Amino acid sequence: MVASDTAWKHPSPRLRSLRRAQVAVLALIVAAVGGLLAGFAFGPGPGAGVAVAAILAGALADRFVQRRVRAWAYCERAEDLLVRRGVLITRLSVVPYGRMQFVDVVAGPIARSFGLATVRMHTAAAASDARIPGLEQAEADRLRDQLSALGEAKAAGL
Amino acid sequence: MLVPLLFVAFYAISSGNLGRGVGGTIVRLVALPIVLLFAVISWWVTRWRIEGDALRIETGLIRRRSLRFPLTQIQAIDTVRPALARVLGLAELRLRMGGATGSQGRLAYLSLPHADTLRGQLLALAHGIPIDTAPPPEQVLLSVRTDRLLASIALSRLGVVTVVLLAGAVISLVVAPRVAVGVIGGSGTAILGLVTAFWRRLNSDYGLTVAEAGDGLRLRSGLIDTAAETIPRGRVQAVRMIEPLLWRPFGWCRVEVDVAGRQKSRGENRSESRELRAVLPVGSHAEAAWLLGRLLPDAPSATTPAPPRARYKAPLRYHFLAWGWTDTCAVATSGRLARVTSWVPLGKIQSLRRVQGPLQRRLRLATIHLDTAGRRVGASLLDRDVDEADRALGELTELSRAARKTRQAGGTPVIPPAPA
Numbered sequence: 001m002v003a004s005d006t007a008w009k010h011p012s013p014r015l016r017s018l019r020r021a022q023v024a025v026l027a028l029i030v031a032a033v034g035g036l037l038a039g040f041a042f043g044p045g046p047g048a049g050v051a052v053a054a055i056l057a058g059a060l061a062d063r064f065v066q067r068r069v070r071a072w073a074y075c076e077r078a079e080d081l082l083v084r085r086g087v088l089i090t091r092l093s094v095v096p097y098g099r100m101q102f103v104d105v106v107a108g109p110i111a112r113s114f115g116l117a118t119v120r121m122h123t124a125a126a127a128s129d130a131r132i133p134g135l136e137q138a139e140a141d142r143l144r145d146q147l148s149a150l151g152e153a154k155a156a157g158l
Numbered sequence: 159m160l161v162p163l164l165f166v167a168f169y170a171i172s173s174g175n176l177g178r179g180v181g182g183t184i185v186r187l188v189a190l191p192i193v194l195l196f197a198v199i200s201w202w203v204t205r206w207r208i209e210g211d212a213l214r215i216e217t218g219l220i221r222r223r224s225l226r227f228p229l230t231q232i233q234a235i236d237t238v239r240p241a242l243a244r245v246l247g248l249a250e251l252r253l254r255m256g257g258a259t260g261s262q263g264r265l266a267y268l269s270l271p272h273a274d275t276l277r278g279q280l281l282a283l284a285h286g287i288p289i290d291t292a293p294p295p296e297q298v299l300l301s302v303r304t305d306r307l308l309a310s311i312a313l314s315r316l317g318v319v320t321v322v323l324l325a326g327a328v329i330s331l332v333v334a335p336r337v338a339v340g341v342i343g344g345s346g347t348a349i350l351g352l353v354t355a356f357w358r359r360l361n362s363d364y365g366l367t368v369a370e371a372g373d374g375l376r377l378r379s380g381l382i383d384t385a386a387e388t389i390p391r392g393r394v395q396a397v398r399m400i401e402p403l404l405w406r407p408f409g410w411c412r413v414e415v416d417v418a419g420r421q422k423s424r425g426e427n428r429s430e431s432r433e434l435r436a437v438l439p440v441g442s443h444a445e446a447a448w449l450l451g452r453l454l455p456d457a458p459s460a461t462t463p464a465p466p467r468a469r470y471k472a473p474l475r476y477h478f479l480a481w482g483w484t485d486t487c488a489v490a491t492s493g494r495l496a497r498v499t500s501w502v503p504l505g506k507i508q509s510l511r512r513v514q515g516p517l518q519r520r521l522r523l524a525t526i527h528l529d530t531a532g533r534r535v536g537a538s539l540l541d542r543d544v545d546e547a548d549r550a551l552g553e554l555t556e557l558s559r560a561a562r563k564t565r566q567a568g569g570t571p572v573i574p575p576a577p578a
Contacts, residue, residue: 079559080555080559088515088516089513089514089515089516090512090513090514090519091511091512091513091514092511092512092513092551093509093510093511094509094510094511094551094555095508095509096509096555096558096559096562098559098562099507099508099509123508123509123529123531124418124508124531125508125509125529125530125531125536127509127511127527127529127536128508128509128511128529129511130509156505156562157231
């Protein structure tokens with residue numbers, strides 16, 4: 001890896017709770033709706049079966065999602081930002097500070113209730129993809145200010 | 159120096175769209191007075207002037223808009239002349255800026271000498287030299303041969319589709335004439351569309367001449383509607399060479415350049431807007447190599463092939479996978495039927511990405527993408543050995559940073575003089 005010697009930072013541990021809550025709510029809704037439908041159509045036995053299957057699938061999905069969250073990491077180096085993500089398909093982006101066009105911080109209502117935000121870097125290339133989800137609000141603000149300051153200091157023309 | 163712009167009355171019908179069908183033409187004739195009125199108003203309310211090192215355009219009747227284009231950030235300037243504008247001796251100037259969206263700088267229409275002078279002035283300002291500097295002499299590098307162009311269009315995907323359709327029509331005429339006549343009669347729009355597509359390709363690449371001047375690369379082309387494009391020095395984001403399967407027996411290839419800032423011209427559909435500007439629509443390898451040398455002086459050739467086990471990951475692409483690099487430029491080849499070679503100046507790289515899928519992990523392969531500004535082209539080093547990919551990622555990151563620094567310190571790269 002490029003930055004084996006440098007320190008990788010990870011998204012907030014609360015992102016894992018957030019993702020777990022999302023998966024749980026989805027699994028419960030699917031279990032309830034699917035269970036009721038199957039229960040009315042085929043009787044209580046199959047209904048309970050469908051509900052249990054949905055919850056098991058949710059538990060499986062949760063493991064997968066947790067691994068994905070754990071895989072997400074970023075690293076601020078002297079000249080560029082590294083963002084690593086993905087379990088099945090691993091991606092590592094190197095975005096030089098000088099190439100950053102703008103940085104935005106997005107926090108949806110659910111993320112906000114967990115005190116989390118997503119930081120996203122944009123370059124002139126549409127394919128560049130550097131986003132870090134689940135940062136604590138303070139860390140997101142710090143990163144945004146840091147990145148825009150560095151971007152301004154090292155800006156290079158197109 | 160607030161000058162009202164000269165204006166073409168038939169602005170709307172002259173835009174060179176032949177293939178909108180008969181219905182479209184009727185609609186257009188009915189709509190003509192209305193369009194005319196709008197065009198007159200648009201012309202009447204548009205004012206422009208050069209303010210310091212920026213061009214300001216004020217336009218709009220009800221919603222006034224004031225656009226300011228910093229000239230040092232111009233990516234390219236086009237002079238577009240639809241057929242009727244040529245008859246009337248007029249031209250339209252278009253400024254291409256770096257942003258992915260954003261408003262385009264359009265000045266329609268100016269008299270031709272005025273447009274040429276203005277383009278020279280804008281380019282002078284873009285390079286930071288006095289506005290009244292005489293335009294540098296230009297030197298023609300290459301022009302495309304018409305016979306070759308026609309042959310190449312016939313041998314393109316478009317030509318193949320046409321041949322297949324024609325063959326289908328002939329066979330069905332022989333087998334079941336009555337049905338065939340109905341089908342052919344009913345597919346009038348499709349035929350018209352095909353003719354239009356042919357026409358567009360021919361018109362956009364006809365007589366394409368690449369010239370080099372001190373202020374950049376000039377591309378001139380067009381049969382009826384002409385366009386002249388100026389790409390200032392150091393604005394080329396990537397160069398791509400395509401060798402389609404059917405062209406290979408003749409040793410032909412197509413060379414395209416990518417410039418930041420996408421501008422959809424009128425009547426362009428989506429697949430065409432993704433196509434890049436050809437600097438050599440069709441030419442021999444020698445011509446391509448020479449042109450490449452002028453565009454990117456230090457262009458390497460792709461010499462390192464992919465490891466043999468990449469065959470399992472990309473069986474159709476494997477034979478074309480290779481890459482190479484120097485201190486200032488990287489190149490990668492790929493493609494299934496057509497070989498596509500992409501050169502990216504390292505100073506233009508926006509970001510680097512290393513991607514590894516499950517199959518690649520098993521085969522110990524990885525892909526490195528070099529992203530550039532522009533139309534989503536960049537070089538991709540597909541399916542390299544993991545160690546090699548990691549090394550390449552580290553080294554290319556360093557080299558691109560160094561290239562960015564020298565470019566900022568030393569200004570624009572010097573173009574070597576053309577051979578006699």
